[in-house]
Amino acid sequence: MAVLETVVIAFWAMLPAYVPNNAAVLAGGGRPIDGGRTWGDKRVLGDGKTWRGTAAGIAAGLALAGLLTVAAPAVSDAVGFAVPEFTLPAAIALAAGAMLGDITASFLKRRTGRRRGAMFPGVDQLDFVVVSLPLTALVATEWFLEWFAWEVILVVVVLTPVLHVVTNVIAYELGLKNEPW
Numbered sequence: 001m002a003v004l005e006t007v008v009i010a011f012w013a014m015l016p017a018y019v020p021n022n023a024a025v026l027a028g029g030g031r032p033i034d035g036g037r038t039w040g041d042k043r044v045l046g047d048g049k050t051w052r053g054t055a056a057g058i059a060a061g062l063a064l065a066g067l068l069t070v071a072a073p074a075v076s077d078a079v080g081f082a083v084p085e086f087t088l089p090a091a092i093a094l095a096a097g098a099m100l101g102d103i104t105a106s107f108l109k110r111r112t113g114r115r116r117g118a119m120f121p122g123v124d125q126l127d128f129v130v131v132s133l134p135l136t137a138l139v140a141t142e143w144f145l146e147w148f149a150w151e152v153i154l155v156v157v158v159l160t161p162v163l164h165v166v167t168n169v170i171a172y173e174l175g176l177k178n179e180p181w
């Protein structure tokens with residue numbers, strides 16, 4: 001597989017997992033998922049994980065998967081290789097898996113004494129990949145095997161932290177996020 005082709009497929013296939021985090025930042029607020037509950041003297045998840053943000057994130061990921069699926073045939077023709085169309089299980093696993101990964105990361109942050117918004121290098125950048133990819137492999141196995149060749153996974157693991165850092169710095173500069181990570 002050519003390098004450019006691998007990068008395009010990796011980015012395209014992961015978009016429904018990338019967008020939920022950004023949508024959650026834009027839509028976040030309201031009731032926290034943990035309802036304010038604590039475990040020991042620390043919050044279970046914290047005020048940064050809300051029902052509204054999570055629902056908006058999943059909805060945005062699903063909507064984008066739909067748009068990409070509609071666009072895929074024309075884009076494939078234009079670029080000369082096939083880009084993925086998303087099945088419903090794949091779209092749900094990518095979008096919901098991304099949110100679940102982000103929530104799991106907050107759970108780990110609170111257990112390790114990190115306050116809301118604290119940095120957790122590595123975890124912040126890859127939490128959604130670590131959950132969304134295995135979940136997709138589990139619930140949309142055929143689709144996953146068709147698109148996630150080992151070199152695509154490699155590109156995802158390298159590209160995701162870079163994209164994460166860049167989008168979060170932009171969101172911070174635009175005043176949408178409190179911290180640039």
Ligand code: CTP
Pocket residue numbers: 024025026027028029045046047048049050051052053054099102103106109115116117118177181
């Ligand atoms: N957000 C949300 N629901 C989610 C994820 C994010 O409402 N499931 C919103 C919150 O307003 C949150 C913001 O997006 O403050 C930034 O997300 P993130 O960086 O993940 O949360 P933090 O506030 O940094 O909290 P944490 O330390 O738990 O990551």
Ligand code: MG
Pocket residue numbers: 117118179181
């Ligand atoms: Mg944060």
